Structure formats: C-alpha cells, structure tokens
Amino acid sequence: MKKELKKRIVTSFFLLSLLLIMFYYTYILILSLIIVAIISWIEFYALISKIIRKNNHKDKVLRFCYKAISLFFLLSLVYLIIFITLENPDLEIIIIYSLLISIMSDVGGLIVGKVFKGKRLTKISPNKTVSGSIGSFLFSLFLIPFFLEYFIIQSIIELTIITILISLSSQIGDLMISLLKRKAKVKNTSDLLPGHGGVLDRIDGMIFSIPFGLILFNFI
Numbered sequence: 140m141k142k143e144l145k146k147r148i149v150t151s152f153f154l155l156s157l158l159l160i161m162f163y164y165t166y167i168l169i170l171s172l173i174i175v176a177i178i179s180w181i182e183f184y185a186l187i188s189k190i191i192r193k194n195n196h197k198d199k200v201l202r203f204c205y206k207a208i209s210l211f212f213l214l215s216l217v218y219l220i221i222f223i224t225l226e227n228p229d230l231e232i233i234i235i236y237s238l239l240i241s242i243m244s245d246v247g248g249l250i251v252g253k254v255f256k257g258k259r260l261t262k263i264s265p266n267k268t269v270s271g272s273i274g275s276f277l278f279s280l281f282l283i284p285f286f287l288e289y290f291i292i293q294s295i296i297e298l299t300i301i302t303i304l305i306s307l308s309s310q311i312g313d314l315m316i317s318l319l320k321r322k323a324k325v326k327n328t329s330d331l332l333p334g335h336g337g338v339l340d341r342i343d344g345m346i347f348s349i350p351f352g353l354i355l356f357n358f359i
Contacts, residue, residue, distance in 0.1 A: 182328040182339040189323040237352030247278025264317040279306040308351040309344030316343035
C-alpha cells in the first residue's frame with residue numbers, strides 16, 4: 140500500500156508540473172485535453188465492450204453508467220469548444236482549478252482514508268471509506284486561499300460551495316469508473332502508464348470535475 144501511495148503522489152506532482160505549463164500556454168492546455176480525452180475514451184470503450192460481452196447487454200446499471208459518462212464526455216467537449224470560440228479569459232484557470240480539486244481529492248481521500256480508516260463508504264470500492272471522502276473534501280478546500288484572487292466575482296462562501304461540489308463530482312466519477320472496472324473484472328483500464336494503469340484510471344474523477352466546474356463557475 141505504501142508503494143501505491145508513493146505512485147499516486149508522484150503522479151500528482153507530475154500532473155501539477157504539467158498544469159503549470161498548461162496555465163502559461165493555452166495551446167498546450169487544449170492539445171493536452173484533446174489527447175487525454177481521446178485516449179480515455181478508447182479505454183472507456185474497451186472497458187464497456189468487456190462488460191457487454193460478459194452481460195449480454197442486460198445490465199441496466201451498465202447502460203446508465205455508459206450513457207451518463209458518454210454525456211459528460213460530450214458536454215465537456217462542446218462546452219470547451221464554446222469557451223475557446225468565445226476566447227473566455229477564465230478558461231485556463233477554471234479548468235486548472237477543477238483539475239487541482241480532483242488531484243487534491245484523490246490524494247486527500249487516500250491519505251486520510253489510510254490514516255483514519257473507519258467505515259467503508261460503498262460496496263463499489265472496498266478501499267474507499269467515509270473518512271477518506273471527508274479527507275477529499277478537506278484537501279480540496281486547501282486550494283481556496285491560493286485562488287481567491289482569480290475568482291474575485293465569487294465570495295468565499297460561493298467558492299467553498301463550488302469547490303465542495305466539484306470534489307463531490309470527482310468522487311462520483313471515481314466511483315463510477317470503479318464500478319465499471321469491477322463489472323469488467325479488471326484492475327486497470329489499460330497498461331499504457333507502467334505502474335499506474337491507464338489514463339482513465341488517473342483521470343476518472345476529472346471526467347466529471349472539469350465539465351461540472353465549467354458549468355458551476357458560469358451559473359453560480
């Protein structure tokens with residue numbers, strides 16, 4: 140388990156470095172998102188195909204998950220195109236903030252969950268605990284002091300609510316992909332990243348947090 144923790148921390152630092160570059164170069168931000176979206180969709184499709192072969196198209200939960208995640212993929216892509224077309228100056232900061240919330244939620248859930256343990260959160264993923272979920276929320280809130288100057292339109296209360304909701308959406312995305320992997324009886328979505336699994340394994344929460352973040356910051 141210590142090895143798993145180290146892997147996730149290293150991955151998080153790598154993502155933070157990439158995010159820093161993406162923050163200063165918009166074309167790298169867009170290109171990175173497109174590449175990640177394509178790879179993760181391929182992994183998602185392969186995962187769904189495995190489950191369909193095992194269940195013969197009869198699993199209602201599978202169909203719901205497939206439609207829900209497909210819809211979020213589509214919405215995020217459409218919303219991103221709209222933002223790029225309008226040249227929204229807040230695009231980079233909103234995306235990066237949403238990504239950071241996912242990263243902090245992942246790290247917070249893992250660290251707090253392993254330290255305090257406690258009651259299991261759900262049967263979907265036996266390693267996730269209630270304490271870990273609380274840790275995910277707390278770690279995501281640590282970002283607020285560093286981003287207040289970028290979100291001057293929102294009050295601290297509004298930003299806190301948005302951050303908690305984005306963290307919640309990230310955790311839901313993580314659980315949905317975990318559910319699909321469990322039904323497919325696989326540990327990882329692919330072996331593209333040695334020692335880490337697939338791209339989808341690392342961005343499962345981000346699939347939800349990015350489009351949800353874009354929606355929240357534009358309607359709250």
